[in-house]
Amino acid sequence: MDHSIWLSRSVDINDIISNVFGVLIGYIVLKAVGLVFPKLVQLFKYFNQAS
Template sequence: MAQYILNHSILLNRSVDINDVISNVIGVLVGYGALKIFRLILPKLVQKFEYFTQV
């Protein structure tokens, strides 16, 4: 979305494509999966970097 707004506001001459959206979604899913795996393997390390704790 930021790429689209910057393209139209300051003319970056970049195109916004569905491939960008798909790549970003896949990246989020891979990162979430990696976090789940690290949480299983090294739970105390992950707890040190958590911002929110479960109540």
């Protein structure tokens, strides 16, 4: 069943659940890397500052 507009793709609840868990796992990994390598996180914060 096509749930999108003008695309031949369908959306399944399993796709949504997988994407949510992927985001959560990525966030946890990012926080863990920040705890182990805090200077690396500070480096990226420097690059994200607006001029």
